[in-house]
Amino acid sequence: MTYQTTLSGPALCAGVGLHTGERARLAFKPAEANTGIVFVRTDVSSAERVIIADGRHVTTTQLGTTLANEDGVSVSTVEHLVAACAGVGLDNVIVEIDGPEVPIMDGSSTLYCQLLMQAGLRQLPALRRRIRILKPVEVRDGGKYARLVPSEVAGGPMEMRIRIDFPSAAIGEQVCRFTLSPGAFSESLAFARTFGFANDVEKLQAMGLARGGSMENAIVLDGDNILNPEGLRADDEFVRHKMLDAVGDLHLAGAFIEGIFEADQPGHAINNRLVRALFDNRDAWEWTTDRPASQVRAAAARVSSGPVARAQI
Numbered sequence: 001m002t003y004q005t006t007l008s009g010p011a012l013c014a015g016v017g018l019h020t021g022e023r024a025r026l027a028f029k030p031a032e033a034n035t036g037i038v039f040v041r042t043d044v045s046s047a048e049r050v051i052i053a054d055g056r057h058v059t060t061t062q063l064g065t066t067l068a069n070e071d072g073v074s075v076s077t078v079e080h081l082v083a084a085c086a087g088v089g090l091d092n093v094i095v096e097i098d099g100p101e102v103p104i105m106d107g108s109s110t111l112y113c114q115l116l117m118q119a120g121l122r123q124l125p126a127l128r129r130r131i132r133i134l135k136p137v138e139v140r141d142g143g144k145y146a147r148l149v150p151s152e153v154a155g156g157p158m159e160m161r162i163r164i165d166f167p168s169a170a171i172g173e174q175v176c177r178f179t180l181s182p183g184a185f186s187e188s189l190a191f192a193r194t195f196g197f198a199n200d201v202e203k204l205q206a207m208g209l210a211r212g213g214s215m216e217n218a219i220v221l222d223g224d225n226i227l228n229p230e231g232l233r234a235d236d237e238f239v240r241h242k243m244l245d246a247v248g249d250l251h252l253a254g255a256f257i258e259g260i261f262e263a264d265q266p267g268h269a270i271n272n273r274l275v276r277a278l279f280d281n282r283d284a285w286e287w288t289t290d291r292p293a294s295q296v297r298a299a300a301a302r303v304s305s306g307p308v309a310r311a312q313i
């Protein structure tokens with residue numbers, strides 16, 4: 001049996017958002033069992049500032065995943081942070097943030113992973129619940145697809161298989177297989193940076209996006225060439241990053257998944273459609289414990305909306 005976890009103590013960091021270019025400070029704080037991952041916007045009035053990390057609350061997936069609550073208060077570019085939580089095996093955490101966008105850091109999950117591991121995890125007296133896939137669920141977009149199918153081994157971790165194929169010779173066709181476990185994530189995926197093409201970055205910046213984007217926090221390509229002077233962290237860093245993104249996007253299902261994830265040319269949009277399709281096909285999965293989901297909502301709703309200490313940076 002596996003028990004739920006939270007942090008042993010708080011962890012603090014700060015950085016610049018990829019799209020807004022705005023600096024934000026983050027404070028990760030321990031949370032009670034069945035809270036899940038909950039963002040608290042400390043720069044917003046108390047009644048409206050709690051945002052639950054739930055795939056059904058995703059409002060946009062353009063170049064990143066944005067979550068919003070019923071009052072329209074949002075937090076964007078959450079995926080690398082949520083992937084780090086899933087990657088280290090953290091079930092319950094409150095993430096206080098004093099701005100609208102999660103800092104991009106170096107474009108990977110490395111710093112979030114290190115921060116959470118340094119804070120340490122402790123077990124809570126509640127069993128971890130997982131989503132066990134019973135029947136295939138698939139979404140398609142032209143030639144792209146993403147699907148969840150039942151695992152061949154009951155009780156095992158999520159197994160993931162992704163293929164990407166880009167016309168740039170620097171990327172080409174890449175395939176990645178991965179089994180989600182804390183050690184494996186920090187070793188094989190956490191370091192992989194996000195990537196983009198220079199002409200797209202220029203267009204985005206003209207649209208007021210990617211303001212914080214630079215070679216400090218992304219692999220930048222120009223056609224077949226990689227512009228970053230330091231080169232790649234792994235030959236297949238691109239598909240590893242797509243896998244990292246998928247770990248974060250799928251964890252917005254609100255629990256670890258027991259099943260197999262397979263995708264061709266995945267992205268935030270199709271990954272989120274898969275999470276929604278999963279919830280829309282209630283006979284395609286079951287909870288591995290019998291605790292009703294209403295308890296989870298109740299715990300998330302109890303997250304303090306009172307005064308919160310500012311990050312000491």
Ligand SMILES: [Zn+2]
Nearest residue numbers: 079194241245
């Ligand atoms: Zn990403």
